Amino acid sequence: MTDLLRHRPTTPPSRGLVEVARQLGVRPPPVDPSVTGLTLGTSDCCPGDLFAAVPGGRAHGAAYADQAAERGAVAVLTDPAGAAVLDATEGAARRLPRVVVDDPREVLGRLGAWLHDHPTSAFTTLGVTGTQGKTTTTYLAESAVGGTVGVIGTIGTRIGGRPVASSLTTPEAPALQALFAVMREEAVDVCAMEVSSHALVKGRVDGFAFDVAVFLNLGRDHLDFHDDLADYFDAKAMLFTPDHARRAVVNVDDDHGRRLLDRTDLPVTTFSTDGRAADWRAANVRPHRLGTDLEVLGPAGLEIDLSVPLPGRFNVSNALAVVAALAPEGHDPADLAAGIAASPGVPGRMERVDRGQPFTAVVDYAHKPDAVTAVLTALRPVTPGRLVMVIGAGGDRDHGKRPLMGEAAARHADLVVVTDDNPRSERPAAIRADLLAGARGGPAEVVEIGDRREAIAHAVAGARLGDTVVVAGKGHEQGQEIDGVVHPFSDRAVLEELLGATP
Structure with a gap:
């Protein structure tokens, strides 16, 4: 049987509800239960949780607060509309203390980070975005680093090679911060995470800044969610702001990558596999049936050999992104290349x-x-x-x-x-x-x-x-x-x- 790792820390946080309200800058409730978790979903609700009841596409989350109360929620975080729903209920949720803010979803990221005492300060965080290649890049990063690595993305979440139950490419903000707290307990060195446009627009990665944000490429996708390609690009570009990242790594072979250079205020490291001027470049690229061999040219005359065990020029780009992202974070480029060469591959990707x-x-x-x-x-x-x-x-x-x-x-x-x-x-x-x-x-x-x-x-x-x-x-x-x-x-x-x- 698969050893499924917990998705919340062994030692939960403990904050008084009055302290939570003060952290959010709103009027504290008259009672002060201990809050030991934060959740958006009733199915994930645990005793001691603060249940975040936010407006939804079909119903207000406050309509499900009774279920949260039955599962042990000690309080509700909601907006004025949600408070009115709670006032009208005859169930257990009506008796729960509440914290009311104008936009509860907008505060979830920073509240979750604060509740868990900012867990991402304990390890390097790598946020990867792009229309294609996110999953492969995070898997290659895991192989490159070795040691204890956290991976969050489309195929699922793993910590030190052990799977964790998850359902979204990027978990909702409260679940994400709890995962980060687990990673801190597991002494993770690096967390490589896919960051979707949905996650950025919906605030799932609010409340902390990635150490490195990587832009791979942008093409047509998710136009059932975004108005058009420009709106899609605007969503991706949100990751490359000081609120969300400290440093940017950008593929300058991509048209939108070059546009991003003019939009971001972050320190930027560039990479290219097509011979463009960049900080990190691929040279002498030699494709073969099982992958690609090449030379990596880096800053200060650095040259290393790299063997990518996946076919396709785009996978050369994904591997180069990993080296460009992690080498400045203190990882030896030759060690990163050796780890990439030993990668077992990515499920469902070539x-x-x-x-x-x-x-x-x-x-x-x-x-x-x-x-x-x-x-x-x-x-x-x-x-x-x-x-x-x-x-x-x-x-x-x-x-x-x-x-x-x-x-x-x-x-x-x-x-x-x-x-x-x-x-x-x-x-x-x-x-x-x-x-x-x-x-x-x-x-x-x-x-x-x-x-x-x-x-x-x-x-x-x-x-x-x-x-x-x-x-x-x-x-x-x-x-x-x-x-x-x-x-x-x-x-x-x-x-x-x-x-x-x-x-």
């Missing part, structure tokens, strides 16, 4: 599946146009045969990127098998039609097979010596969501099964 078949099989999380292009252009030079991609698109998300994904696949692959990803509440056929609208204009052969397992089986059955089959879109995911039900499904497991049956 992950090879090998059962002795005469062709290459890869699982990747690519689910945006730029990512589809990056994966296929990385694999083309090391594929002597045909390049085959199995691809779908998620439902209830940005519709506009679907034909662009299809077009990118058909432009760079030889065979595109359009299938279902996570349709969610949408009609799968309609999603596939959007992909096909882009794919059928390209030079590749295009096949539509809705059932994802059958689509993978079709790609595998037709693969020959020297071919590469890429199953894209779901990566590390272990389920497929259809009409609100998540069915067990792993691209890797299906590939392994099919490849094991391949003569």
